[in-house]
Amino acid sequence: xxxxxxxxxxxxxxxxxxxxxxxxxxxxxxxxxxxxxxxxxxxxxxxxxxxxxxxxxxxxxxxxxxxxxxxxxxxxxxxxxxxxxxxxxxxxxxxxxxxxxxxxxxxxxxxxxxxxxxxxxxxxxxxxxxxxxxxxxxxxxxxxxxxxxxxxxxxxxxxxxxxxxxxxxxxxxxxxxxxxxxxxxxxxxxxxxxxxxxxxxxxxxxxxxxxxxxxxxxxxxxxxxxxxxxxxxxxxxxxxxxxxxxxxxxxxxxxxxxxxxxxxxxxxxxxxxxxxxxxxx
Amino acid sequence: xxxxxxxxxxxxxxxxxxxxxxxxxxxxxxxxxxxxxxxxxxxxxxxxxxxxxxxxxxxxxxxxxxxxxxxxxxxxxxxxxxxxxxxxxxxxxxxxxxxxxxxxxxxxxxxxxxxxxxxxxxxxxxxxxxxxxxxxxxxxxxxxxxxxxxxxxxxxxxxxxxxxxxxxxxxxxxxxxxxxxxxxxxxxxxxxxxxxxxxxxxxxxxxxxxxxxxxxxxxxxxxxxxxxxxxxxxxxxxxxxxxxxxxxxxxxxxxxxxxxxx
Numbered sequence: 001x002x003x004x005x006x007x008x009x010x011x012x013x014x015x016x017x018x019x020x021x022x023x024x025x026x027x028x029x030x031x032x033x034x035x036x037x038x039x040x041x042x043x044x045x046x047x048x049x050x051x052x053x054x055x056x057x058x059x060x061x062x063x064x065x066x067x068x069x070x071x072x073x074x075x076x077x078x079x080x081x082x083x084x085x086x087x088x089x090x091x092x093x094x095x096x097x098x099x100x101x102x103x104x105x106x107x108x109x110x111x112x113x114x115x116x117x118x119x120x121x122x123x124x125x126x127x128x129x130x131x132x133x134x135x136x137x138x139x140x141x142x143x144x145x146x147x148x149x150x151x152x153x154x155x156x157x158x159x160x161x162x163x164x165x166x167x168x169x170x171x172x173x174x175x176x177x178x179x180x181x182x183x184x185x186x187x188x189x190x191x192x193x194x195x196x197x198x199x200x201x202x203x204x205x206x207x208x209x210x211x212x213x214x215x216x217x218x219x220x221x222x223x224x225x226x227x228x229x230x231x232x233x234x235x236x237x238x239x240x241x242x243x244x245x246x247x248x249x250x251x252x253x254x255x256x257x258x259x260x261x262x263x264x265x266x267x268x269x270x271x272x273x274x275x276x277x278x279x280x281x
Numbered sequence: 282x283x284x285x286x287x288x289x290x291x292x293x294x295x296x297x298x299x300x301x302x303x304x305x306x307x308x309x310x311x312x313x314x315x316x317x318x319x320x321x322x323x324x325x326x327x328x329x330x331x332x333x334x335x336x337x338x339x340x341x342x343x344x345x346x347x348x349x350x351x352x353x354x355x356x357x358x359x360x361x362x363x364x365x366x367x368x369x370x371x372x373x374x375x376x377x378x379x380x381x382x383x384x385x386x387x388x389x390x391x392x393x394x395x396x397x398x399x400x401x402x403x404x405x406x407x408x409x410x411x412x413x414x415x416x417x418x419x420x421x422x423x424x425x426x427x428x429x430x431x432x433x434x435x436x437x438x439x440x441x442x443x444x445x446x447x448x449x450x451x452x453x454x455x456x457x458x459x460x461x462x463x464x465x466x467x468x469x470x471x472x473x474x475x476x477x478x479x480x481x482x483x484x485x486x487x488x489x490x491x492x493x494x495x496x497x498x499x500x501x502x503x504x505x506x507x508x509x510x511x512x513x514x515x516x517x518x519x520x521x522x523x524x525x526x527x528x529x530x531x532x533x534x535x536x537x538x539x540x541x542x543x
Contacts, residue, residue, distance in 0.1 A: 065385050067543045090387035101378035105309050117301035118386035118393075120294045 017076075018043040018092075018170060018202050019064065024073035026059055026226075033059045035226035036073070041170075041219075046196055046203040048217035050210070050250065053259040056226040057206045058098055061174050064204075065095050078169055094119070094168035096159050098175045098206075104148035108139055108158050111147060112165060119166035133161040136191065137184070152179050160188055164195070171195075173205035177212060189216055210247035220246070224254045298388045299396035306367065306400025310407075317408075324359040324412045328352065328419045331478060344480065352416040353505040354477030357439055360409040361497060364440045365468055367401025368447015368534075372454055381543050394538040398444045398531070405440035406433065424509030431516070432507035438523045439500035445530035452537035471497045481513055496526045 019041035026034040034056040041047045051057050062068035064075060066082040066089055075082055078092035102111050112134065116126045134140040137157035147155060156179050163171060171192075177185045193216070195201045207213055213220055214234045222230040222237075230237055230253050234246045243249035310316070332348045339347035374380040383393050410433070413421075423429075450463060474488070475497035484492065492498050503519030506512035512519070 062543065067381065067384060069542060087387055087389060090385055093385075095385055097378065097381055099378050101380075101382040103305070103309075103374075103379045103382075104377065105312060106305065110305075110308070114301050114305060115382070117297045118383060118388060120290075120297070120387070 016042055018045075018078055019047075019204065020074070020076040021060075021064070022074040024060065024063065024075060025071045026056075026063060026068070027071045033226055034063070034070075037223065037226070037228050039221045039228060039231060041202060041204060044196065044200045044202055045218045046192070046216055047205070048213040048220040049204060049206045049223070050213055050220055051206075051223040051229075052254050055223045055254075055259075057223065058174060060223075061095075061172055061204075061206070065093060065172060066090055092168065093170040093172055094163050094166055095172040096163040096174065096176050098178075100155055100159070102147045102155055102159060102162075105146065107144050107146055108134065108150070109143040111158065112162055115162045115165050121166050129165055133164055134158075136187070137161045153181065153184070156180055157184060164191065167195070167199060168201065170202045170204060173203065175206055175208065177207060177209065185212075192216075210245065210250050214246035222250060222253050229253045294388055295392040298386070298392040299399065302383070302393060302396025303400040303403065306397060306404055310404040317411075320359065320363060320408060321411060321415065323362070324355045325415055325419075327355050327358065328416055332419055346420075348416070348420040349422065350480070350505070350510060351478065352413070352419075352421040353508050353510060354475075354501050355416065356409045356412045356436065357475075357497065357501045357504055358472050358477055359412040360405045360436055360439045361443050361468065361472060363408040364401060364405035364443035365447040365463070367404060368398070368444045368449070369451045369460065369463070370401070371397070371448060371451035371538075372457055372460075375543070376456070380541075384541060384543065390539045390541075391535045394448060394535045395531075398441065398448055398534070401444035401447070402437060402440035405444065406437045409436045409440070428507045428509065432504055435500060435504040435507055435519070435523070438520075438527060439497070439504070442496055442500070442523060442527040442530055445527060445534040449530060449534035449537050452534065452541050471495055474498075475501050476513065477501050496523065499523050499526075 017040045021040070022038050024034055024037045025032065037056070037060065049057055049060070059068065063070045064077060064082060066086045069083060077089045080088045080092070082089035103114070106114070109130070112130045113126070115121075116130065121129065131140060134143055137160060139154060139158055139161065142150070142154070147158065150158065156176075160173075160176060163173070176188065180188070189212075192201075192203055196203055205217075217234060219233050220231070220237065221228055230240075230249075232240070237249045237253075238244070238246060241249040241252045243252060328348070328351065332351050336347040339345070339350070344350065371380060374383075384390070386393065413432075417423075450459075450467075474492050475495050476492060477497070481489070481492050481498070499514065499519040499522040502513050503516055503523065506516050506519070514522075
């Protein structure tokens with residue numbers, strides 16, 4: 001009982017802010033990927049986390065979603081720390097990753113069912129929800145096909161449907177619209193706005209399409225080289241930087257230089273995939 | 282009351298996770314026919330080459346029928362390879378991104394690890410059974426069908442032990458670079474120094490100690506006894522040793538799996 005009470009008190013104290021980040025820092029050896037970053041996300045907000053390649057977006061998302069430990073700083077996700085209390089924090093969010101995270105050797109349906117089990121979607125609702133979402137992303141007819149036969153866009157759509165399956169309080173979307181046609185993109189945002197209004201789902205997304213952020217985000221944070229450079233509603237930022245669009249403001253804030261993103265070990269591995277999968281199957 | 286309901290719910294969620302990940306491993310295995318056929322070729326080759334090649338010498342040395350001696354060892358070998366490989370699959374899942382999907386799931390990672398491991402062990406046990414049937418075509422004979430459940434128990438324990446070992450190792454590796462290293466410095470020694478191919482009597486002292494710390498030794502000894510051969514140790518000793526080492530590896534494996542970062 002007492003810990004329930006404590007939890008309630010903690011939630012009251014943090015009410016309004018569903019994500020709190022204070023002085024978050026992540027170092028990989030000498031390299032500081034995220035440098036003293038602080039920001040908050042309000043409950044029920046559609047929040048865009050913007051920055052050029054290598055700015056530290058994905059690293060920050062990994063720390064918010066319990067996949068990576070921070071070097072220093074504090075994070076609260078729905079009132080709990082994703083570092084000290086991983087399982088509780090994981091209950092609060094869903095995530096669509098930047099790179100693929102489907103099992104290619106399973107069918108689309110099996111991927112959905114697996115997710116439903118892992119995220120404890122009530123057994124009675126599983127079938128209905130899966131059908132609704134797969135129809136929504138236009139993959140219901142292909143439900144029995146192995147994912148490895150899907151095109152990049154189809155995989156992306158399936159991942160988005162999967163991310164929405166368990167109605168999380170916070171949905172993280174790391175560059176969700178890469179490789180999607182305008183129809184699907186539009187469709188997806190309609191769904192997100194609905195879930196946001198009806199269920200109060202907080203949406204935290206990154207994107208390189210500034211028009212997408214301008215159109216959909218209630219508030220944006222722009223980071224570069226691991227530091228927060230600007231924060232506010234798209235309108236506020238455009239007014240402040242006397243810009244015609246969010247893209248103009250973004251370019252003023254982060255400069256016009258093109259960034260290099262070093263290929264991580266993971267990307268190099270992916271390139272070797274061909275050689276290994278030949279041996280494997 | 283409320284607390285009990287919550288506890289029940291948590292238990293259900295954990296069982297559901299274990300089941301679905303077990304199912305995933307099993308489905309994936311039966312879908313990759315080439316993998317099944319490929320992994321049967323090697324044991325068959327060993328049975329033929331060693332079984333017939335050394336059979337005459339083995340009989341001359343007064344040790345009896347070599348196929349009868351060898352078959353349990355080769356069954357265990359195929360289980361060893363399949364099980365380690367199932368554990369190592371974590372690296373592939375990491376590479377292709379699927380691992381992340383399971384790592385952010387709001388269930389204890391222990392249940393994820395257990396589901397994967399149980400699935401891998403089931404697959405490896407099945408593989409062992411197929412090799413056992415194959416060995417009958419090469420000349421292996423059951424002396425006592427009633428001992429089959431005991432044999433399957435040993436096969437499953439071997440499978441569980443090495444899937445957990447594979448999981449533990451794979452949790453600490455980022456890529457497949459280390460795979461050859463593991464094969465050459467861990468898996469092959471575990472196999473060759475286990476008594477799969479030769480009796481462990483009259484070995485040089487050093488070899489004898491090494492074979493005694495090899496968990497595979499106890500697996501093969503128990504399996505051989507269950508399939509009608511002579512046990513070096515006793516079946517109880519074998520069971521005990523396997524159970525203890527499996528327990529330790531499961532704990533170590535889940536600890537390392539818990540610590541995975543992406």
